Amino acid sequence: MNISVIGTGYVGLTTGVALAHLGHKVVCADIDEAKVELLNKGIPPIYEPDLEELMAKSRSRLTFTTSYREAILESDVVFIAVGTPANADGSPNLSYLHEAFDNVLKTLAHKATPTLLVNKSTVPVGTADRFMDEIRRRGMGQVVDIASNPEFLRQGRAVYDTLHPERIVAGGSERAARILQSVYKPLLDQEKIPFLHVDLRSAELAKYAANAFLAMKISFINEMANVCDCVGADVLKIAEVIGSDHRIGPAFLNAGIGYGGSCFPKDTRALQYIADTSGYNFKLLSAVIEVNNDQRYMMVQKLRRELGELAGRKIAVLGLTFKPATDDLREAPSIPVIQELLALGAEVWVHDPIAMEKAKELLPAGVHFAKDCEECLQDAEAALLVTEWPEYLRTVPAAAPGLMKRPLLIDGRNAIPENARAGLDYHGIGIPGTSRKEEGPVTLKF
Ligand SMILES: NC(=O)C1=CN([C@@H]2O[C@H](COP(=O)(O)OP(=O)(O)OC[C@H]3O[C@@H](n4cnc5c(N)ncnc54)[C@H](O)[C@@H]3O)[C@@H](O)[C@H]2O)C=CC1
Numbered sequence: 001m002n003i004s005v006i007g008t009g010y011v012g013l014t015t016g017v018a019l020a021h022l023g024h025k026v027v028c029a030d031i032d033e034a035k036v037e038l039l040n041k042g043i044p045p046i047y048e049p050d051l052e053e054l055m056a057k058s059r060s061r062l063t064f065t066t067s068y069r070e071a072i073l074e075s076d077v078v079f080i081a082v083g084t085p086a087n088a089d090g091s092p093n094l095s096y097l098h099e100a101f102d103n104v105l106k107t108l109a110h111k112a113t114p115t116l117l118v119n120k121s122t123v124p125v126g127t128a129d130r131f132m133d134e135i136r137r138r139g140m141g142q143v144v145d146i147a148s149n150p151e152f153l154r155q156g157r158a159v160y161d162t163l164h165p166e167r168i169v170a171g172g173s174e175r176a177a178r179i180l181q182s183v184y185k186p187l188l189d190q191e192k193i194p195f196l197h198v199d200l201r202s203a204e205l206a207k208y209a210a211n212a213f214l215a216m217k218i219s220f221i222n223e224m225a226n227v228c229d230c231v232g233a234d235v236l237k238i239a240e241v242i243g244s245d246h247r248i249g250p251a252f253l254n255a256g257i258g259y260g261g262s263c264f265p266k267d268t269r270a271l272q273y274i275a276d277t278s279g280y281n282f283k284l285l286s287a288v289i290e291v292n293n294d295q296r297y298m299m300v301q302k303l304r305r306e307l308g309e310l311a312g313r314k315i316a317v318l319g320l321t322f323k324p325a326t327d328d329l330r331e332a333p334s335i336p337v338i339q340e341l342l343a344l345g346a347e348v349w350v351h352d353p354i355a356m357e358k359a360k361e362l363l364p365a366g367v368h369f370a371k372d373c374e375e376c377l378q379d380a381e382a383a384l385l386v387t388e389w390p391e392y393l394r395t396v397p398a399a400a401p402g403l404m405k406r407p408l409l410i411d412g413r414n415a416i417p418e419n420a421r422a423g424l425d426y427h428g429i430g431i432p433g434t435s436r437k438e439e440g441p442v443t444l445k446f
């Protein structure tokens, strides 16, 4: 099929490359000329494992352009995958989406053959219905149909997730679902992937529901970790015990510093906003968000308990991205942690294996950028492990005792294995014996 993808970010580019890999002829369009220029040289503007290789392999079926006409006029299916970041009040900013939609419709006005317009961006319920109204208003209802095909890929595993999705959701008419089934046929044929055809509104809301549920698992286990710190139990064991019940499942029970990234924080706030403005108070979701906002400061609290005043003391922050295997710093927990350390007067040194250049543009003045992990640790009085990059798990236990003034490590990801902690003054989140308790264990009253 001839397919176009509007927006070449994490979702759009991965989708375009994957669809070309599956045998479709794909044109990707973006308004960002610098991105398109890089892409035309075969260089992905984002860091995503396997993306560059797959792009090179599918190059003969893949084109990049800034022109909507070039992208769309020959296409049977047009995917939109532009950003929907949060506004200050938590509502999703749909301005990029509206602009893309308007440009697509203006271009489609020059095309007589039917086109399926598929939205992949995460959007509030009712967005596709409003788009359909607009299509009819412009007299294009006979040739343009709308589908919602929410995306569930994870950054750092975007290519893998796109080629091995847990499910494909197709919101819209029977005809739209049939077209999407043909688009994904090579995937559906090769693996038993559920293809779920639902109405437009359910498809849109299901995306928020999935992210909110995963965020809830994280906030739940983080609260359990905080209880573990109070009572002297081990959150790793708790996660193992509850996760072995298939009704709960082991995934997303890693306690630590809380969730970040471009999606969980924005999508939980957006769902709260959607519920609020529809007259429903989603109490559980509000608690999930509040817990996450507090959790990021837990590491600094532990640090202060150990060191007292932080003014003038060198603190190493290891890892800046919101998780490993991505260069993305959007809503990374490292940022508020660094701001808090600076506010407390600490001398903050940071390191990240991938995102140092991006971080230089983003982090406040006063932060020291180390050339490597060792320089970051050198003479530090404490280190905070914020992102569990595999190289840190190898180097920190070996290097920290020799390099640091005191090998105090606050592990915000509970990532350093027990057998590697010997030379460290190690403190995890919810791991017994690794956190000094303010008071003794609680006594139960019967
Ligand atoms: N990043 C992720 O892991 C996931 C993101 N999503 C959702 O997918 C959507 C896209 O997210 P990302 O790919 O992360 O965004 P992104 O910010 O990485 O990329 C968006 C791209 O759209 C381009 N763009 C903006 N306006 C445009 C226009 N009018 N015409 C053409 N291109 C335009 C931008 O230049 C940029 O390259 C969002 O709604 C997000 O919530 C869904 C699942 C996973």
Ligand SMILES: O=C(O)[C@H]1O[C@H](OP(=O)(O)OP(=O)(O)OC[C@H]2O[C@@H](n3ccc(=O)[nH]c3=O)[C@H](O)[C@@H]2O)[C@H](O)[C@@H](O)[C@@H]1O
Pocket (backbone or CB within 6 Å): 151, 152, 153, 154, 155, 156, 211, 214, 218, 251, 252, 253, 254, 255, 256, 257, 258, 259, 260, 261, 262, 263, 264, 322, 323
């Ligand atoms: O809508 C989206 O954009 C995507 O959001 C998440 O993907 P992503 O943000 O890339 O990353 P995750 O692996 O889900 O991690 C999100 C955050 O939660 C944290 N996390 C994750 C799991 C866990 O057990 N504990 C935990 O603190 C991670 O460190 C990270 O900061 C979802 O997992 C994807 O399914 C979804 O498509």
